[in-house]
Amino acid sequence: MLAFLVATGRPHRRERLCELFWDQPDDPKAALRWALSKLRGVVDAPDHPRIVADRERVHIDVDGVEIDIRTIYQALRQHRVALDFGDLEAMAQQLDMVLLDGLDGAGDERFQSWLTAERDDARAAHVDVLRQLAAHPRGTPIAKEKWARLWRAAQPSGDAAREPPPPATPAADPRSTDPGRGSGKRPASVTARARSKAPRARALRAQRIGFCQARDGAKIACATVGSGPPLLKAANWLNHLEFDWASPIWGRSFATIARYRTFIRYDERGCGLSDWDVADLSFDAFVDDLEAVADALGLDRFPLLGISQGCAVSIEYAVRHPERVTGLVLVSGYAAGWRLLASPEEQARREAVMKLTEVGWGTDNPAYRHIFSQTFMPDASAEDLAWFDEFQRLTTSPGNAARFQEAFGHIDVRDRLALVKAPTLVVHSVHDQRIPLDQGRSVAAGIPGARFIP
Incomplete structure (x- = not known):
């Protein structure tokens, strides 16, 4: 109401304000009186009352205030x-x-x-x-x-x-004699890295964050940004609706998507802005979170983007709701977790990492989290690795970090691949250190008509 009064800059009838802002309370007029009393305590000065109200109208005196x-x-x-x-x-x-x-x-x-x-x-x-x-x-x-x-x-x-x-x-003129002009060299102040951060900052400011509720009552944070046809991204761990935009891994890609689509993301239970203290941190719960977001936003038909374990979540959702999914884009994903496919040696290594996670994830020493950072970004700069180390700590608790790893190990949608009806594109990094290329190839081979791009 304060913003409305300031922006309009004119008196409004009390009845009008009640209709605009308090259509639910039993006594809208009392709600308005209470709100005005609170606003007076914030904006009024001892010698200059700014909230001016009589029995008919309310306005705010903005004399001397720069808007x-x-x-x-x-x-x-x-x-x-x-x-x-x-x-x-x-x-x-x-x-x-x-x-x-x-x-x-x-x-x-x-x-x-x-x-x-x-x-x-x-x-x-x-x-x-x-x-x-x-x-x-x-x-x-x-x-x-x-x-x-x-x-x-x-x-x-x-x-x-x-x-x-x-x-x-002259900057584009090859005949220019000014050093740095027309030579293809840019001053340090306008490096490509600096320019690439501007769209991300705009996307962060423009995104709308809201909350919905999964079937078991867990509150799920979701965000929309951009305009155009919707694209819903299934959540994957190591996401945070606000901090993602600065990510050296996917921040730039997210900003690009938001230029052409209404880009919808959410933090799955246990991390980011969603509820951390949840009893169920399982694959079925992850799919429930996706269902809750799609239903809450009223999405009828839309494509799904899945990354890492989000690929399996997207596959399961597409099988359950073939009438709603118009297409799948699966990036560096897998159909079966490490508990099902890894060698005994690999399973022992992952169990050791989980134990380290429980005791060291939340500490100031980034060494524990560095194990993950280097597998996600093996060629990253020291600056980017340091950022990602801290990002991991902020996404979830040590206990949940270990629970996520265990849950991902038990994922298995191999028997669901042949049931996917939506057109599917599978993209996988050739040198992915966390999820081997063969796993992405297996996903594409199992989905009828899927296209695979290594």
Whole structure:
């Protein structure tokens, strides 16, 4: 309600506020009075009450308060040509964030319609700012190239997509004599690694996180980001809805998917933002989590993305619900766990790792977690390995880390492969150190019509 009052900047009838935000309580007017009393304690100053309410109407006095979105709108209206380049960059950074993030579902359908319209206005302003940056005379060639690319990405079907790119600059001219220009060399400040993190940061800010409940009552955190047809990713351990975006393994891929799809992910029970304290940490429970997410989001027909043990979960779900799954993309997965296929020596090694996990996973010493990091990323830099070591510790508890490993060992969907009806693509790394290539090949061979790409 506070955001609504500030953003609209005008008085509202009490009845209107009750309809927007309190259609459920037995006494909406009492709920409004309670909310106003709480807001007064937050925003009122001793000599300046900001919540102004009488028997009919409520409004907030914002005199002397800078409201960033209003400041941006005013600047765009008053200074169409003379805006400073630095000011435009600051506006672009602010408008890249989701307006009033986290307020979806805070009111009734009319509030949601208002919120959608406000966000549409903010997106239009964002496109305008990016357009001005792409053509600004003070922009460097590299900066103009970046802003032009972002401008087109922000409005791919609008005027920006139909207009030609900005004129060629010395940066792209092979005849340039300026060192670093036209030579293919980029300054350290604009390395590919730095550029690749920008889409991930935007995706993290834009994603919506909610919760649903599995059949046994476990709360499952799920997130959506992007637009377009849905793609649901089955959870696999070592995931975290927020921290995944910085991952050197899959962060960039996730950001790319979100550019073309409504990308839906969730943290399975026992890790990430979902319930950690759960009695059942088994394969059937993992499938239940996937079912809960698909049902909660009202997904009728959709493709599934499975990675690692998420492949087996996706296969089982596709067999149970062939009418809902339009396709499977299975990456570095397996149909049977290590308890069923590994040699006695390999099983003994994995049991030893589980014991080490129980005693060392949550410690500050990353040596225990480093066992996993190096198998996931054998060629990673020391910086990326250190990040992944810490990421593992944050995803789950030591006890759950050991329980996950045991549960994965008992996975077996070999008898379900032939029952898959959906078109399937199986992708597997040739040099995967955790899951051998032959296991991916076996998955593809068992699913009718599956395509295998090593």
